[in-house]
Amino acid sequence: xxxxxxxxxxxxxxxxxxxxxxxxxxxxxxxxxxxxxxxxxxxxxxxxxxxxxxxxxxxxxxxxxxxxxxxxxxxxxxxxxxxxxxxxxxxxxxxxxxxxxxxxxxxxxxxxxxxxxxxxxxxxxxxxxxxxxxxxxxxxxxxxxxxxxxxxxxxxxxxxxxxxxxxxxxxxxxxxxxxxxxxxxxxxxxxxxxxxxxxxxxxxxxxxxxxxxxxxxxxxxxxxxxxxxxxxxxxxxxxxxxxxxxxxxxxxxxxxxxxxxxxxxxxxxxxxxxxxxxxxxxxxxxxxxxxxxxxxxxxxxxxxxxxxxxxxxxxxxxxxxxxxxxxxxxxxxxxxxxxxxxxxxxxxxxxxxxxxxxxxxxxxxxxxxxxxxxxxxxxxxxxxxxxxxxxxxxxxxxxxxxxxxxxxxxxxxxxxxxxx
Amino acid sequence: xxxxxxxxxxxxxxxxxxxxxxxxxxxxxxxxxxxxxxxxxxxxxxxxxxxxxxxxxxxxxxxxxxxxxxxxxxxxxxxxxxxxxxxxxxxxxxxxxxxxxxxxxxxxxxxxxxxxxxxxxxxxxxxxxxxxxxxxxxxxxxxxxxxxxxxxxxxxxxxxxxxxxxxxxxxxxxxxxxxxxxxxxxxxxxxxxxxxxxxxxxxxxxxxxxxxxxxxxxxxxxxxxxxxxxxxxxxxxxxxxxxxxxxxxxxxxxxxxxxxxxxxxxxxxxxxxxxxxxxxxxxxxxxxxxxxxxxxxxxxxxxxxxxxxxxxxxxxxxxxxxxxxx
Numbered sequence: 001x002x003x004x005x006x007x008x009x010x011x012x013x014x015x016x017x018x019x020x021x022x023x024x025x026x027x028x029x030x031x032x033x034x035x036x037x038x039x040x041x042x043x044x045x046x047x048x049x050x051x052x053x054x055x056x057x058x059x060x061x062x063x064x065x066x067x068x069x070x071x072x073x074x075x076x077x078x079x080x081x082x083x084x085x086x087x088x089x090x091x092x093x094x095x096x097x098x099x100x101x102x103x104x105x106x107x108x109x110x111x112x113x114x115x116x117x118x119x120x121x122x123x124x125x126x127x128x129x130x131x132x133x134x135x136x137x138x139x140x141x142x143x144x145x146x147x148x149x150x151x152x153x154x155x156x157x158x159x160x161x162x163x164x165x166x167x168x169x170x171x172x173x174x175x176x177x178x179x180x181x182x183x184x185x186x187x188x189x190x191x192x193x194x195x196x197x198x199x200x201x202x203x204x205x206x207x208x209x210x211x212x213x214x215x216x217x218x219x220x221x222x223x224x225x226x227x228x229x230x231x232x233x234x235x236x237x238x239x240x241x242x243x244x245x246x247x248x249x250x251x252x253x254x255x256x257x258x259x260x261x262x263x264x265x266x267x268x269x270x271x272x273x274x275x276x277x278x279x280x281x282x283x284x285x286x287x288x289x290x291x292x293x294x295x296x297x298x299x300x301x302x303x304x305x306x307x308x309x310x311x312x313x314x315x316x317x318x319x320x321x322x323x324x325x326x327x328x329x330x331x332x333x334x335x336x337x338x339x340x341x342x343x344x345x346x347x348x349x350x351x352x353x354x355x356x357x358x359x360x361x362x363x364x365x366x367x368x369x370x371x372x373x374x375x376x377x378x379x380x381x382x383x384x385x386x387x388x389x390x391x392x393x394x395x396x397x398x399x400x401x402x403x404x405x406x407x408x409x410x411x412x413x414x415x416x417x418x419x420x
Numbered sequence: 421x422x423x424x425x426x427x428x429x430x431x432x433x434x435x436x437x438x439x440x441x442x443x444x445x446x447x448x449x450x451x452x453x454x455x456x457x458x459x460x461x462x463x464x465x466x467x468x469x470x471x472x473x474x475x476x477x478x479x480x481x482x483x484x485x486x487x488x489x490x491x492x493x494x495x496x497x498x499x500x501x502x503x504x505x506x507x508x509x510x511x512x513x514x515x516x517x518x519x520x521x522x523x524x525x526x527x528x529x530x531x532x533x534x535x536x537x538x539x540x541x542x543x544x545x546x547x548x549x550x551x552x553x554x555x556x557x558x559x560x561x562x563x564x565x566x567x568x569x570x571x572x573x574x575x576x577x578x579x580x581x582x583x584x585x586x587x588x589x590x591x592x593x594x595x596x597x598x599x600x601x602x603x604x605x606x607x608x609x610x611x612x613x614x615x616x617x618x619x620x621x622x623x624x625x626x627x628x629x630x631x632x633x634x635x636x637x638x639x640x641x642x643x644x645x646x647x648x649x650x651x652x653x654x655x656x657x658x659x660x661x662x663x664x665x666x667x668x669x670x671x672x673x674x675x676x677x678x679x680x681x682x683x684x685x686x687x688x689x690x691x692x693x694x695x696x697x698x699x700x701x702x703x704x705x706x707x708x709x710x711x712x713x714x715x716x717x718x719x720x721x722x723x724x725x726x727x728x729x730x731x732x733x734x735x736x737x738x739x740x741x742x743x744x745x746x
Contacts, residue, residue: 082707093496110712114493200688200709245582245600249688310497388711395690395709399604 046098067328097309130347146305150344186265193242214297223415231397239402540623573685604691630664
């Protein structure tokens with residue numbers, strides 16, 4: 001009897017001891033953070049970007065870290081685009097957001113409308129001298145929330161060897177009809193046709209937009225006959241075997257890998273592959289994506305914005321650190337270096353001309369980037385919803401494998417969804 | 421059973437002794453000591469209660485509350501989430517995607533369970549008769565369980581590739597037309613097949629250990645009475661395996677209902693492969709074709725999943741109780 005009671009008492013004591021140490025730990029933690037955060041400069045600067053392909057030992061990581069102001073260090077965290085805004089949401093809520101985030105441009109309106117970001121003029125960052133078509137997504141309701149760090153866009157790569165073998169002259173491809181004729185010739189000669197990324201979500205929409213806009217369709221009405229025509233084009237590619245059926249789940253890296261097998265004639269993909277394409281085993285060239293009735297189709301701008309997340313406590317110190325880092329990475333003078341690092345074009349036409357002059361593989365991209373459109377420019381925060389509906393319609397169109405009735409009803413249903 | 425009844429007297433004896441001790445304490449008029457003992461009891465239970473409240477009750481309550489308030493991304497910053505009652509439930513239940521998603525979920529769960537159980541049981545019976553290399557072979561059957569799902573799901577995606585996948589090449593050997601496994605119409609069957617493969621080891625392991633608890637003399641006696649292999653299986657193995665089967669199926673149901681990873685990696689939940697779980701995942705994190713975050717809608721679907729799992733739990737308890745009474 002006595003022993004059990006002793007055991008109980010010591011157990012209870014242990015519990016109390018455990019609880020009190022936890023409480024004490026919490027307490028000391030609190031005092032430390034509030035003591036250090038009264039108004040002192042931020043010494044550990046948080047920096048998030050969507051480039052998980054560059055690890056801590058990469059040149060990019062070192063380049064970013066070199067931008068830390070005197071007496072501070074930069075801690076870089078990389079996560080895929082879709083995760084970045086979710087992580088940022090909870091971080092801002094807990095008031096431990098990083099000082100600087102490189103956020104994908106279509107996510108900027110949503111992030112600023114949700115109150116995650118601070119307008120850059122409140123932080124003291126000068127408005128950038130970026131071209132209006134590239135700076136567009138950063139401005140919401142007249143306020144500018146981000147500095148474009150450069151731009152990328154889409155083009156139509158082709159395998160010169162395959163085209164030569166099939167007897168296709170690339171300069172003759174000027175509209176959809178001549179592109180389809182070329183695809184027929186290429187597949188007829190025993191090669192494969194074209195790779196593109198039809199994966200559900202924003203990435204798939206990004207790749208679909210050149211055809212969508214090239215048909216004359218507008219994001220404000222995604223059920224229009226022009227939109228259906230774009231859906232029919234990609235649907236027929238699957239139906240006729242020009243494109244791999246895996247396009248419905250391929251992302252841009254996967255579809256590029258397929259193209260690099262050397263079997264395919266064409267690949268719709270991003271300018272960020274332009275440099276590495278020059279070093280591949282077979283000769284790769286690029287042409288602007290053709291519009292339905294000829295000429296170059298408008299292509300969407302890709303690329304991130306440097307944004308400053310909201311801080312509550314000691315905000316000015318956080319913003320000062322953010323300004324230092326963004327100035328270092330994205331000011332007009334430094335942007336070329338940053339963009340060359342990432343395979344992006346600079347956002348300003350003047351510096352871009354110099355950049356392209358120094359790098360001959362970029363020459364064919366000049367027009368594409370000058371004419372590229374911001375995805376969110378027409379719709380603002382409503383873009384994400386429309387993009388999701390468009391992605392669903394494209395998925396249905398690809399699955400229809402050419403069936404015109406199904407393609408049409410898919411786009412009409414998507415249009416209804418955006419209105420409802 | 422027999423082990424339990426042996427344990428009971430000891431427990432009873434101990435309880436009687438404790439009660440006697442209490443009486444002695446009472447007789448001595450020592451009330452504070454009794455109170456102290458009650459507090460010690462509370463202290464012992466407290467860690468468990470705290471754990472349950474923090475990690476079970478709180479998230480559940482929060483989930484239900486989220487489904488009754490309209491949460492947006494801005495809610496995290498402003499804290500504004502207007503109470504809308506059952507409005508979001510009505511929206512989800514009348515959404516065009518709801519009924520097909522429920523049907524697909526039913527096909528996925530029932531199809532997975534039936535095949536996993538039947539194949540798992542067949543293999544368990546097979547390995548129950550020891551033969552050379554049986555342990556090695558049984559070990560090999562556990563591989564699907566040990567592989568990270570990202571690996572196995574990606575492998576399934578390659579094998580099911582419509583243009584160059586090994587499955588279609590295999591079909592081609594028999595002159596069959598290639599199947600677009602991951603296309604919208606077939607993707608439900610494709611992910612169900614992958615999930616069956618994934619769940620067989622679990623069924624095999626549990627049913628195999630259940631088989632080992634069936635006394636061998638029952639089989640000997642039945643064989644002496646002239647019962648054939650099939651008769652022994654139906655009249656001895658199946659009935660005696662009932663409790664183990666019930667828990668295997670219940671756990672399998674709960675696991676399968678909440679499967680996201682294998683579906684998401686192979687098809688991103690496209691076409692017919694969308695289940696309640698992948699639908700909720702897409703809406704909660706703005707993934708796939710659900711670019712806009714819909715926390716509240718996702719928590720409605722989460723609540724539905726929870727209720728379904730709970731219902732199955734109750735069914736299991738009822739079945740178990742009836743078994744014990746019988």
